[in-house]
Amino acid sequence: MPSVALGESILEWFAQKGITEETVHDFGVQVEADGAVAFPYGDVGRKLRYGVPTGERSFRWPRGTDPVLFNRRDLGKGHLFLVEGETDTMRLRQELGDNPDVGVVGLPGIETWNPGMANDLRPAERVYITLDNDLDYRVAGRVDQAYRTIRADLGAKAKRVVLPRGINDVCEFFEDYDIDALRVLIERDAQPGESRFKVTDLTITPPPPRWIVDGMICQGDIHIIIGEMQAGKSWFTMAMAVAIAEGWDNFLGRKIATHGRILYFDEENPEDMVIERLQRLGLTAKGAENIRFIKDAGIRLDRDPDVVMDEALDYRPIMIVMDSLTRIHTEDENSAGSMARLFNDGIKPLARAADAAIVLIHHVNKNESNSVWKRARGSSDITNFPDSGWDMSAREDGSYQLVNFKARRQAQEGKSYLSLVDKPDGSIEFIGMGGYGDLF
Numbered sequence: 384m385p386s387v388a389l390g391e392s393i394l395e396w397f398a399q400k401g402i403t404e405e406t407v408h409d410f411g412v413q414v415e416a417d418g419a420v421a422f423p424y425g426d427v428g429r430k431l432r433y434g435v436p437t438g439e440r441s442f443r444w445p446r447g448t449d450p451v452l453f454n455r456r457d458l459g460k461g462h463l464f465l466v467e468g469e470t471d472t473m474r475l476r477q478e479l480g481d482n483p484d485v486g487v488v489g490l491p492g493i494e495t496w497n498p499g500m501a502n503d504l505r506p507a508e509r510v511y512i513t514l515d516n517d518l519d520y521r522v523a524g525r526v527d528q529a530y531r532t533i534r535a536d537l538g539a540k541a542k543r544v545v546l547p548r549g550i551n552d553v554c555e556f557f558e559d560y561d562i563d564a565l566r567v568l569i570e571r572d573a574q575p576g577e578s579r580f581k582v583t584d585l586t587i588t589p590p591p592p593r594w595i596v597d598g599m600i601c602q603g604d605i606h607i608i609i610g611e612m613q614a615g616k617s618w619f620t621m622a623m624a625v626a627i628a629e630g631w632d633n634f635l636g637r638k639i640a641t642h643g644r645i646l647y648f649d650e651e652n653p654e655d656m657v658i659e660r661l662q663r664l665g666l667t668a669k670g671a672e673n674i675r676f677i678k679d680a681g682i683r684l685d686r687d688p689d690v691v692m693d694e695a696l697d698y699r700p701i702m703i704v705m706d707s708l709t710r711i712h713t714e715d716e717n718s719a720g721s722m723a724r725l726f727n728d729g730i731k732p733l734a735r736a737a738d739a740a741i742v743l744i745h746h747v748n749k750n751e752s753n754s755v756w757k758r759a760r761g762s763s764d765i766t767n768f769p770d771s772g773w774d775m776s777a778r779e780d781g782s783y784q785l786v787n788f789k790a791r792r793q794a795q796e797g798k799s800y801l802s803l804v805d806k807p808d809g810s811i812e813f814i815g816m817g818g819y820g821d822l823f
Contacts (some may be wrong), residue, residue: 781802
């Protein structure tokens with residue numbers, strides 16, 4: 384089809400994108416007799432765009448050919464930008480000027496990438512991939528998938544340059560920014576061969592674990608205590624809190640290495656029972672100054688984790704207790720994805736930012752299995768994620784059995800037996816009765 388002269392309306396359409404008439408002619412853009420704007424793709428032919436300048440758009444690619452990159456004359460340059468679409472290519476090439484070392488090529492469409500394009504770009508030292516932004520998550524997902532495919536084909540030379548949020552494409556970027564701002568986006572990210580993440584120095588001497596209770600509770604770690612009802616979980620955790628808050632030397636024969644404040648969230652036990660238990664376990668007015676006990680606050684770490692985070696950062700505890708895990712979220716406990724989100728987005732950041740040990744109390748299901756992993760209620764992520772795990776159960780003689788089923792910082796310990804003993808003065812004490820592995 385014969386071409387006609389570029390009309391003022393077509394040139395105005397390009398001008399609205401910041402593309403000058405000189406650039407339009409430089410790229411050899413023409414208009415077909417039927418009004419389609421023709422973008423030349425070298426030997427392949429022309430890609431036709433209909434609907435300019437009305438805003439409607441449709442495209443026609445030369446029949447029987449595979450898509451190729453737009454502006455192939457820049458392929459010999461060592462550093463290349465790969466952008467999405469013809470107008471973005473033209474605008475960025477215009478902004479770069481006559482640069483002998485840096486060029487721009489265009490992807491005809493987000494899903495047109497093919498091995499031939501990878502071969503064309505293979506000689507380049509570096510390829511900066513700048514694709515369109517889109518708030519529609521479905522389109523954004525297609526863009527992300529396209530980048531992953533391009534990155535896999537090009538390897539380490541590919542570097543994604545993400546435009547600021549709210550900027551849809553390269554043409555829009557240059558409405559508010561200049562070429563120096565684009566350089567800042569590039570330089571802000573990692574250089575070739577460098578990691579985009581914080582890299583652990585494997586040559587340093589690692590700091591020792593910061594045990595609160597030796598071999599059991601470590602500052603900054605996540606711990607879980609599971610068991611059925613009446614298994615002594617709350618008694619055990621309260622007794623440990625009292626020992627730490629009161630400044631005692633040990634808890635059940637284990638050295639208390641660090642004393643400090645405890646933030647205790649209880650969403651299960653009645654308040655009068657809590658006070659009675661803590662006092663009978665030995666809590667004095669002095670020790671109570673080190674425990675901030677919060678009852679029935681309705682905390683939900685999946686919906687509003689910042690409330691707990693702010694409380695912890697203000698109080699600066701060394702240990703945070705949550706009784707029980709089931710009561711502090713609204714997610715589906717049987718869903719691995721939901722539990723992973725709860726731990727990743729709510730519990731782990733709390734432990735790391737507050738620099739506190741997190742102690743979670745959790746229930747078991749109705750499964751009679753001897754396996755802790757099957758006994759724990761909900762997804763296996765609940766027992767897989769914590770740094771240590773303890774299974775507590777009641778025995779027929781009224782004592783309790785405690786089994787260490789998981790330990791990341793040391794060898795896994797065996798089982799031990801505990802008992803709650805009433806004393807003549809009305810107080811009560813947790814004592815260790817020994818057991819396999821000499822846990823206590």
